[in-house]
Amino acid sequence: MKLNSIGLNQEKSTALANDLNQLLANFQQYYLNLRGIHWNIKGKRFFDLHTKFEELYNDANLKVDEIAERILTLGGVPYHTFDDFVNFSKVPIGKNITQDVDAIRLIVNSLTELLVIERKILDASDEANDEGTNAMMSDFITEQEKTVWMMKAWLAEEI
DSSP states (O other): OOOTTSSSBHHHHHHHHHHHHHHHHHHHHHHHHHHHHHHHHSSSTTHHHHHHHHHHHHHHHHHHHHHHHHHTTTEEEEEESSHHHHHHHSOOOOOOSSHHHHHHHHHHHHHHHHHHHHHHHHHHHTTOHHHHHHHHHHHHHHHHHHHHHHEEEEEEEHH
């Protein structure tokens, strides 16, 4: 078994970097969705939602950077073109969303997709003994589960 410079199995690190690239593509789409709803939201809840969406896209932007840096740490090359993001993203695309309920549902649907990918990476990173990726995924999952719960509460829907 060949180890990389951070002491992890090279083959498993390459596979994790590939999985993280899929997450990166999906996070970029999520980020773009958040920017779009931040800019385009209308209605009586504009001020509250405009601020909340800005908070979420700033957080997503930081996570995009963390994911890309982890890919580099594992020896991979992060996706960095719109073609990559479009081709590898499963997060729904939110276009011209102006209404509060539609915007919140887009966030919930996007986070649901991200959580599926993150749980897959969490399992793989655990198997690879990759504590760095594992901790990052665990933190992302915990935070995003809470956001889903809060958004579902806002929608008055069960989790």
